[in-house]
Amino acid sequence: MVNNIRVNNIRVTDIRVTDLRRRLAPYLVALLAAIASLVGLVPRPATGAPGHTVDYVLVAGAAGLRWDDVNPSDTPTLWRLAQQGSIGALSVGSAHVPTCAGDGWATLGAGSYAQLTFAQMLGDSCPPLSVSIDRPDGIGANIPQYQPPATNDLRRRDIVRRNRNLPWSPQLGALAETVRCTSAIGPGAAVAAAHPYGRVDRYAPTLPDNPQQALSDCPLSIVDLGTVAGDPLASGPDPVRQQRAREIDNNLARVDAARPARSLLLVVGLADTDATSRLHVAIADGAGYAGGWLTSSSTSRSGYLQLIDVAPTVLAARGRRAPPKLFAGAAAIRTSGRPAQLPAAVGRLSDADHEAAAQRRVASGFFAVLTFCQLALLAALVPVLRRARRSAGPVPPATASRYARTVQVLLVAASLAVPAALVTDAVPWWRSGLPGLVFSAVLVAVLAAATAVVTRSRLRRGALGPLGWVAGAAAAVVAVDVVTGARLQLNGVAGYSALTGGRYAGLGTVGLGVFVAGILLAAGCLALQVRRPWRPVVVAVVGGVGVVLVGSPYLGADAGGAVALTAGVCVAAAMSTGGWLTFPRLAWAVLAGLAVTSGFALLDVRRPVEQRGGLGRFLAQVNDGTSTQAIHRTGTDNVVAFVTSPLTLLVVGSAAALFFALLQPWGGLKRLFGLYPSVRGGLVGIAVATLIAGMVEGVALNVTGAAVATVLPLAALAALRVLDHADVRTVPAPPVDQGGVAIPLARPSPGVGVTAT
Numbered sequence: 001m002v003n004n005i006r007v008n009n010i011r012v013t014d015i016r017v018t019d020l021r022r023r024l025a026p027y028l029v030a031l032l033a034a035i036a037s038l039v040g041l042v043p044r045p046a047t048g049a050p051g052h053t054v055d056y057v058l059v060a061g062a063a064g065l066r067w068d069d070v071n072p073s074d075t076p077t078l079w080r081l082a083q084q085g086s087i088g089a090l091s092v093g094s095a096h097v098p099t100c101a102g103d104g105w106a107t108l109g110a111g112s113y114a115q116l117t118f119a120q121m122l123g124d125s126c127p128p129l130s131v132s133i134d135r136p137d138g139i140g141a142n143i144p145q146y147q148p149p150a151t152n153d154l155r156r157r158d159i160v161r162r163n164r165n166l167p168w169s170p171q172l173g174a175l176a177e178t179v180r181c182t183s184a185i186g187p188g189a190a191v192a193a194a195h196p197y198g199r200v201d202r203y204a205p206t207l208p209d210n211p212q213q214a215l216s217d218c219p220l221s222i223v224d225l226g227t228v229a230g231d232p233l234a235s236g237p238d239p240v241r242q243q244r245a246r247e248i249d250n251n252l253a254r255v256d257a258a259r260p261a262r263s264l265l266l267v268v269g270l271a272d273t274d275a276t277s278r279l280h281v282a283i284a285d286g287a288g289y290a291g292g293w294l295t296s297s298s299t300s301r302s303g304y305l306q307l308i309d310v311a312p313t314v315l316a317a318r319g320r321r322a323p324p325k326l327f328a329g330a331a332a333i334r335t336s337g338r339p340a341q342l343p344a345a346v347g348r349l350s351d352a353d354h355e356a357a358a359q360r361r362v363a364s365g366f367f368a369v370l371t372f373c374q375l376a377l378l379a380a381l382v383p384v385l386r387r388a389r390r391s392a393g394p395v396p397p398a399t400a401s402r403y404a405r406t407v408q409v410l411l412v413a414a415s416l417a418v419p420a421a422l423v424t425d426a427v428p429w430w431r432s433g434l435p436g437l438v439f440s441a442v443l444v445a446v447l448a449a450a451t452a453v454v455t456r457s458r459l460r461r462g463a464l465g466p467l468g469w470v471a472g473a474a475a476a477v478v479a480v481d482v483v484t485g486a487r488l489q490l491n492g493v494a495g496y497s498a499l500t501g502g503r504y505a506g507l508g509t510v511g512l513g514v515f516v517a518g519i520l521l522a523a524g525c526l527a528l529q530v531r532r533p534w535r536p537v538v539v540a541v542v543g544g545v546g547v548v549l550v551g552s553p554y555l556g557a558d559a560g561g562a563v564a565l566t567a568g569v570c571v572a573a574a575m576s577t578g579g580w581l582t583f584p585r586l587a588w589a590v591l592a593g594l595a596v597t598s599g600f601a602l603l604d605v606r607r608p609v610e611q612r613g614g615l616g617r618f619l620a621q622v623n624d625g626t627s628t629q630a631i632h633r634t635g636t637d638n639v640v641a642f643v644t645s646p647l648t649l650l651v652v653g654s655a656a657a658l659f660f661a662l663l664q665p666w667g668g669l670k671r672l673f674g675l676y677p678s679v680r681g682g683l684v685g686i687a688v689a690t691l692i693a694g695m696v697e698g699v700a701l702n703v704t705g706a707a708v709a710t711v712l713p714l715a716a717l718a719a720l721r722v723l724d725h726a727d728v729r730t731v732p733a734p735p736v737d738q739g740g741v742a743i744p745l746a747r748p749s750p751g752v753g754v755t756a757t
Contacts, residue, residue, distance in 0.1 A: 052288035053319040056263035058221045059310065060255055061108065061188060062248045063101040064228040065269030065281045067350040074242055075249040077256060078283070081267060083342050085285030086334045088294030088305040089349045092271055092280055093501030095166045100126035101188060101227060104271030104307060106163070108222075109192035111311030111327035112170035114163050116191065124275045133190050139202060141190055146172065146198030160196055167636050172196055174326045175311045179220045179318065185211065186224025193222045207251055212258035220314060225251045229273040264289070264317045270307055277360070277499045279353040284332060286317070292334040299504035300557060301490070302335045303349065306501055351431070355491040356499050358430035362439050363493045364646075366421060371650040374414055374709060378657040380407055381716055386666055388723035408720065413451040414713040415470050418494050418514050418706060419477045420447040425492035439493065463721040464676065467714040468525030474710050475518025475546075478511045482555050486511075506557030507550055509699045513706025516565055516689045519546040520572050521711055524682030527576050535576040535678050543569030543685075560696040561703075568689025575681030637698030647705025654708045668719030675722065686711060 067089070072079045094103040095115035102116030119127050134142045148158045163170050173196035176182045183202035184193035190200050202217050207225075215221045225248045230241025252267065259265055264287065269280030282294055282305045293302040296309045308329030312322035316331035339345045384404045423446050429438040450473075454466055481488045489495030489508045496508035507515065523542035527535035547569065549555050551562025642648050662669040673680035690704040697703070 052286075052317075054262050054264045054286055054317050056216065056219055056221070056260045057266070057314045057317050058215060058223065058255065058259055058263055059108070059192070059266045059268065059314065060223045060225050060252055061105065061192070061268050061270045062225040062228055062252075062281075063104060063188070063269070063271035064273040065225075065245070065248060065267075066228070066278055066353060067281055067346055068353070069228055069241065069245040070281060070346060074246050077249045077253040078267065078281070079342070081252075081256065081265065081283050081285045082346065084291065085265075085283050086289040086292040086294045086332075087284075087338070087345060087349065088282040088303045088332075089279040089352050089498065090268055090270070090282035090305050090307060091299075091498050091501050091504075092269070092277075092307045093499075094307065095163070095168065095170070098126065098272040098275055098277050099270075099307070101129045101271045101273075102127075102131070102191065105129070105188040105191040105224075106172060107170070107307050108268075108270055108310055109175050109194065110163070110170040110172050111174050111322065111329060112308060113166070113168040113328065114170040114172060115166060116159065118159075118162070121275065126271075126273055126275075129187055129191070131187060131191060133187060133200075133203070133205070135203065141184070141200040141203035143190060143194050143198040143200070146194055146196065168328060170328075171326055175220075175314065176201070178315055178320065178323075179218075181218035181220070183214055183218040183221040184224075185214060185221070186226075188224035189222040190224075193220075207254060209254070210258060211254060212260075215255065215258055216260045219318060223251075223255055225255075227273060228269070262287070266310060266313065268307070268310055270310075276357065279349070279356055279498060282332075284313070284334075289334050291338065292336055293338050294332050295335050296332050297330040298328075300506070300553075301504040302337055303352075304498055304504045305332055351428075352491060352498070355428075355430040356497050358435040359491045359493055359495075359497050360499065362436050363497075365436065366439075366443075366493050367646045370417055370709060371646045371653075373417075374650055374713070375653040375657075377407070377410055377414055377713070378654065378661070378716070381411070381657075381720070382661050385661060385668060385720060385723065388668065388720055408717055409451060409455050411713040411717040411720075412454050412466055412470065413447055415466075415710050415717075416447055416450045416454075416474070418510060418709050419474045420450055421494040422477055422481065422488050422492060422511070422514075425488045425495065463672075463718055464525055464528070464679065467679070467718045468522060470714055471518045471521035471525070471711065473518075474514050475522055478507070478515040478518070479549055481511070482507055482549060506555065507561060509697070509702045510706040512550065512556075512558060512561045512693060513690055513703040513708075514710050515546065515550065516561075516568060516693070516703070517686050517707035517711040519543065519565075520568055520682040520685045520689070521679070521714070523569075524572065524576065524676070524678040524680075527678035528676060532577050536573040539573040539576050539678065539681070540569065543572065558697075561693050564689045564693035564696060564703075567692055568685035570685075571688050572678075572681040572685030575684060576678035578677035634696075634698040638695060638700045641698065641702055642700035645700065645702050645705070647709075648701045650705045651701045651708055654712050657712075662716060662719055666723075668723040669715065672715070672719045672722045679718070683711065683715060 069075065070078045070082065092099040092104055092107075093113060094107040095113045096103040096117045099107070100117045103114065106114040106116040116129075116131070117127060119130075121127065132144050134144065136142065145159045148161065160172050163172055173194050176193055176195045181201045182193040183204075184190045184200050185204045185207050187205070190203055193203075194200050202214070204211075204214055207223065208214060211223075215223075226244065228241060228244045228248055230238035230244070256265065265283075265285045267281060267283040267285075269282070271280075272278060284294055294305045295302045296305055296313075298306050298309055306329055308327070309332050310329070312327050312329050313332040315322045315327075322329075322331065339348070384407050387404075421443055424439060424443045427438075427442050429435055429442055432438045454470060458465075486495070486506055486508075489511050490504065491498055494510050494514075496503045496510075498504055519542060520539075523539045526542060527538040530538055543565065547562050547565050550558050550565050556562070658669070661667050686707050687704070690707045691701075694700050694703040
């Protein structure tokens with residue numbers, strides 16, 4: 001009977017169906033946005049290992065060898081091999097910081113982050129390689145330190161056992177265990193070629209005059225060419241270093257002349273010589289490596305290689321696959337795009353080395369100053385907030401004082417500091433003699449220009465004007481950089497360093513924090529422009545685009561960040577229509593987040609082993625029972641990052657400012673949340689996403705700190721503007737006469753009335 005009821009000639013069922021469609025439409029659009037976000041996470045096609053195999057592999061290592069040392073006059077052999085082979089910048093990460101000679105050789109032999117330097121550093125210099133090498137039969141050798149102690153004294157644990165207790169649990173001698181026979185020349189080579197019990201198959205203490213026989217006895221030969229080190233106080237060309245580079249090149253010339261047919265020669269500068277970490281030489285000359293850049297799936301950046309990639313490269317050249325449980329890296333491959341002229345290619349690698357070295361010094365100072373300035377600004381904001389909200393009445397609000405106007409301008413500048421630092425990296429400031437000073441000068445100029453655009457234009461209008469525009473601009477800066485190859489983040493002050501070995505391409509820790517803050521805050525502001533039922537759709541669509549950019553292997557390549565951002569988008573969408581995060585909203589948000597995360601995990605785990613992201617590798621570790629080591633390693637990284645990062649202090653100080661100032665009745669933030677619920681949802685989503693990302697990626701509060709540095713000054717400025725307008729009252733409509741003409745009101749006396757804003 002109900003179906004036949006008509007109201008104004010319209011059936012009730014039609015009204016109900018129409019109403020149901022209107023209610024379901026936003027959720028269907030949000031579902032489509034979530035499904036579309038998975039499309040952007042389609043795996044990158046696997047690059048695989050080189051298609052050519054060889055009969056012999058020769059690894060020639062020289063601690064301290066950098067691209068600055070390579071030139072056609074002093075090192076003609078290195079120059080010729082670089083011309084005909086593939087080259088790259090080698091990051092020599094190990095379990096010891098810095099990677100000294102012993103650590104580099106041990107990492108080469110383990111194929112994972114190992115350590116051999118357990119003694120104290122000699123000032124700023126690395127201690128010399130100190131291992132005992134016994135030769136009982138004149139053919140091979142033994143390293144006693146690799147063997148367990150004869151007593152049960154736990155204080156005298158052997159080196160192999162001490163390495164297994166490290167976060168990466170490296171197995172010393174893993175490379176030697178995977179080949180039939182290994183020949184070593186020199187003490188460093190003996191460390192890399194030793195089996196886990198300390199035995200070296202073939203050993204010669206020095207390079208023979210004619211090493212042809214020594215290099216053809218085994219399919220793998222490792223040669224210690226020596227060490228390139230100079231005077232740390234030398235300014236300009238260092239003659240001592242140049243002489244050592246010539247000696248290294250002479251030894252390499254003998255190795256190259258005696259190398260067997262069908263062989264691959266790998267030349268690596270596998271260690272630092274002092275506390276200053278640098279990028280080093282990597283050359284591959286042989287079948288499949290003619291005239292290109294070196295890269296691997298562990299870096300996903302042309303021209304960059306890790307030391308842990310050398311062992312898998314040896315096995316791939318021999319036609320064998322590196323066991324993922326033992327080897328942390330991936331086989332090196334050749335990519336195109338290298339300049340036709342070798343001086344230009346070598347100059348690019350040398351320039352990257354100088355940029356990475358300068359970045360570490362400048363970045364630490366930048367974030368320390370940023371933390372101090374932001375906390376001081378939050379303290380200076382307190383008196384402005386307490387004076388902003390006045391009692392309601394007919395008296396118009398007084399003009400803001402110069403102090404208050406200055407604080408508002410500084411809040412805009414503070415929110416733009418990290419994006420401005422990212423833009424500043426487009427200028428080659430590291431090439432100057434005073435890189436820190438040049439970076440600071442360029443940063444101040446960029447920051448002043450960006451702040452002037454926001455505070456002197458129409459963008460400043462309204463309570464949410466600066467908040468929405470600055471958040472959108474911050475997200476756009478990071479997005480443009482990621483889409484164009486993340487060139488500003490690589491070795492950038494606001495990016496990541498190739499020296500740390502954590503990331504070489506895609507979205508970095510700081511960039512992720514800025515992007516999450518910008519995309520969710522901008523989505524919240526955009527959602528205010530549509531009707532309330534459609535606000536979750538706006539947040540879901542904008543957030544879905546962000547998930548694609550963060551998680552796509554072609555762009556951000558950050559699986560953990562994509563999962564965290566998905567959770568933040570779901571929370572922000574659930575809270576965008578107003579009210580609190582109720583259980584039904586939380587349940588729907590969790591289900592949507594699990595759906596997207598499960599889809600991404602399924603795509604990632606189906607990729608080849610060498611192409612998997614962090615999520616896929618973790619699921620594989622859960623399957624084979626080795627996930628405990630990964631969890632322990634992530635926990636250790638979180639503790640170290642929490643204790644050492646200045647962004648931790650920024651997060652703690654900002655949390656105190658929130659609870660003791662901004663969230664107080666006079667702080668204005670609660671009023672901002674009540675007036676603009678989608679902005680509140682965006683801020684809560686930012687907190688959820690960045691905290692999850694920091695814990696998953698082992699960087700503690702660094703992602704949250706980068707987001708706080710961008711979003712908290714904007715939220716404080718919006719709260720201040722809301723308080724400034726808290727006493728504004730709606731002016732009643734003027735009376736009209738019988739003809740509908742408005743009757744002008746008497747002009748109020750000075751000091752009485754309300755001004756419109």
